[in-house]
Amino acid sequence: AQKVTQAQTEISVVEKEDVTLDCVYETRDTTYYLFWYKQPPSGELVFLIRRNSFDEQNEISGRYSWNFQKSTSSFNFTITASQVVDSAVYFCALSEARNYGGSQGNLIFGKGTKLSVKP
Amino acid sequence: DVKVTQSSRYLVKRTGEKVFLECVQDMDHENMFWYRQDPGLGLRLIYFSYDVKMKEKGDIPEGYSVSREKKERFSLILESASTNQTSMYLCASSKNRQGANSGANVLTFGAGSRLTVL
Numbered sequence: 001a002q003k004v005t006q007a008q009t010e011i012s013v014v015e016k017e018d019v020t021l022d023c024v025y026e027t028r029d030t031t032y033y034l035f036w037y038k039q040p041p042s043g044e045l046v047f048l049i050r051r052n053s054f055d056e057q058n059e060i061s062g063r064y065s066w067n068f069q070k071s072t073s074s075f076n077f078t079i080t081a082s083q084v085v086d087s088a089v090y091f092c093a094l095s096e097a098r099n100y101g102g103s104q105g106n107l108i109f110g111k112g113t114k115l116s117v118k119p
Numbered sequence: 120d121v122k123v124t125q126s127s128r129y130l131v132k133r134t135g136e137k138v139f140l141e142c143v144q145d146m147d148h149e150n151m152f153w154y155r156q157d158p159g160l161g162l163r164l165i166y167f168s169y170d171v172k173m174k175e176k177g178d179i180p181e182g183y184s185v186s187r188e189k190k191e192r193f194s195l196i197l198e199s200a201s202t203n204q205t206s207m208y209l210c211a212s213s214k215n216r217q218g219a220n221s222g223a224n225v226l227t228f229g230a231g232s233r234l235t236v237l
Contacts, residue, residue, distance in 0.1 A: 009159075033223050043231040045209065050225060091161065095224065106152075106177075107226060111161035 002027050004094050006110035013082055014118050021077045021113045023092030029053075034068065034075045035093040035107065045091065051075065082117045089114045122146050123229035125210050131235045138197040140232050142210030149215035150224065151193035153177075153185065156207040156231070165208075168193055169215065200236045208232045 003026040013019045025034065036048040049059065051068050059066045063080045079086055093107040126141035144151065152167040154177075164177030166185040174185050182204060186194045193212075197204055209231050213224035 035225070037226075037228075043207070043233075045211075045226075045228040047225050047227070050223065052223065106164060106167065107224075109162040111159065 002094055002096060002108045004092050004108055004110035006090075006092055006113050008113045009111070010114045010116070012116045012118065015084060016081050017117075018078060018080050019082050019115065019117075021079075021090050021092075021115065023075045023077065023110060025073050025075065025092070025094045027073075027094060027096055029096040031096070033095045035095070036066065036075075036077050037091045037093065039089040039091065039112070041088070048077075079115075082115075084117050084119055087115060087117045122227050123210055123212055125208075125229040125232045127232050128230065129233050129235075131237065132200050133237050134199075134201055136200050136236075138200050138234065138236075140195040140197075140208055140210075140234070142193045142195070142212075142229055143191055144193075144210075144212040144227070145191065146212060146214075146227065147190070148212035148227070149190070150213040151187065152211040152213075152226065153183075153193065153195045154209045154211065155179070156209055162209065165195065197234075200234075202236050204234065205236045206234060208234060 005024045032053045034051045037045045038048055039045045049066055056068050065078045067076045089112045091112045092110045095107050123144045132138050150169055153165045154162040156162050163179050165183050166177050168174050168187045171190050184196045210229040211226040213226050
């Protein structure tokens with residue numbers, strides 16, 4: 001069965017600290033996609049990144065980086081030198097490519113990690 | 120630059136009322152979704168639609184129905200609101216991809232509608 005676990009419910013850091021948000025997933029498929037979304041206090045989820053299961057190359061985008069490891073079924077997200085504007089709820093999500101019971105392509109979300117960055 | 124618009128940001132309704140939550144997208148997306156978000160439970164899929172007049176149940180469809188008469192509009196209906204439906208409701212849309220690429224859909228979300236049922 002598909003499942004996404006974000007074990008950290010809430011994290012609080014001081015500005016300029018580095019912080020890593022953990023994401024562990026379960027899937028029976030060999031072809032799948034992983035996502036991270038950010039939900040700031042305004043409420044609208046914003047897409048951050050998508051990886052497919054065949055691409056384990058880590059990615060860096062400014063202060064954001066993602067570490068995808070199939071061996072541990074993890075897709076962790078690191079924010080370097082955190083800022084107050086990074087305060088948000090972050091969701092990791094999984095989508096399988098194959099059609100299972102009509103849910104083709106639907107996202108399975110983790111429960112989210114609330115990050116608070118204090119000045 | 121607004122892409123997915125939810126008609127009401129905050130609503131307060133009474134138990135037993137019929138409630139309509141409207142969502143409109145301007146990106147010509149085939150797929151539209153309704154999620155509810157509750158503390159500690161994350162996002163849960165209520166209903167989704169891959170085409171006009173087409174609907175599919177998600178994980179928690181009980182107590183809800185949907186309507187998609189036009190491609191750009193997807194409505195969530197609570198026939199008789201109950202207090203346990205107090206929640207944040209999020210609408211999303213995505214472009215349709217077929218076959219092995221279908222899982223690559225990136226969702227674009229609206230700002231959410233916070234519903235309180237008294």
